[in-house]
C-alpha cells in the first residue's frame with residue numbers, strides 16, 4: 001500500500017490529501033483521490049498506469065478533487081476500462097466533472113454501492129464497509145481469495161505419486177487413481193491458506209461494525225485526524241483519535257495499523273506515541289511511504305520508504 005496523501009482536510013507543504021494506492025502484482029487500486037493525487041503518483045515514480053479501480057470512501061473535497069484532472073489525462077491516453085465505486089452521490093459527482101474531461105475513449109463504470117456490497121474481481125474481492133461520518137460514507141476491504149493448501153510430497157510419495165500430471169491434479173484438489181487405488185487430494189494436501197486482507201476506514205467515527213469487519217486483517221489503514229486531547233473535536237466532526245484507531249486495531253486483532261488523514265497540528269511522533277499505548281504495531285506513514293504486506297507465512301507487514309522520484313528533495 002503506497003501512501004500518496006496522509007494529510008487531513010487540505011494539502012500542506014509536507015502532505016497531500018487522501019489517496020492510497022494498492023499495488024498488487026501489475027494491478028493498481030486507488031482508494032480516494034484527493035487534490036494533487038495524479039502528481040503524487042508521478043512523483044512516487046509508480047506513475048498512473050495499471051490503474052483498474054478507484055474506490056471512494058465519501059465525497060468530501062479532500063477525497064475526490066483529484067478525479068477531474070486524472071480523468072482528463074485518461075481521456076487522451078487510456079483505453080482499458082476503469083471502475084469507480086463509491087457511496088450514494090458518486091455518479092452525480094462524476095457527471096458534474098464531465099465538463100472537465102470531455103469524451104472518454106474507454107469504458108468508465110461508475111457504481112454506487114452500500115455497505116455490505118461485494119465487487120468480485122479476479123483473485124480478490126472488494127467489500128464496502130460501514131462508516132460513520134458526515135453524509136454517505138464507506139470503508140473498503142480488499143480481500144484476496146484463499147490459496148490452495150500445500151501438497152506434502154512425502155505423503156504423496158507414500159501413495160505412489162512422485163511426479164507428473166497425477167501430482168499436479170492432487171495439488172489442484174482432484175482425487176486421482178494410482179495402481180488401482182484412489183488417492184484423495186485431502187490426504188496429501190493441507191488446508192487452504194488465507195489470502196491477504198487490507199481494510200481502509202475512510203473518514204469515520206470508530207464503529208463496532210468496522211472493527212468487526214476488520215477482524216484479523218493483515219493491515220488496517222485507519223484515519224487518525226485528532227489526538228485524545230481534541231477528542232471533542234473528533235466527536236463533533238465525525239473523525240477518530242489516534243488512541244481510538246489503535247483501540248479499534250487491538251479489538252479487531254489486525255496484524256498492523258497505519259494511521260493516516262492526520263492533522264498538521266500534531267507531529268508524527270505525538271500521533272505514534274498515543275497510538276502505540278494501545279497498539280504497538282502502529283505505523284504513521286508519511287507521503288510516499290509504503291506498507292508491504294507479505295503473505296502471512298512470510299512475516300509481518302512492514303513500513304518502508306517509498307519509491308520516490310530521485311530528484312526530489314528530502315522535503
Ligand SMILES: [Zn+2]
Nearest residue numbers: 009060062203
Ligand atoms: Zn477527509
Ligand SMILES: [Zn+2]
Nearest residue numbers: 058060133203
Ligand atoms: Zn470527510
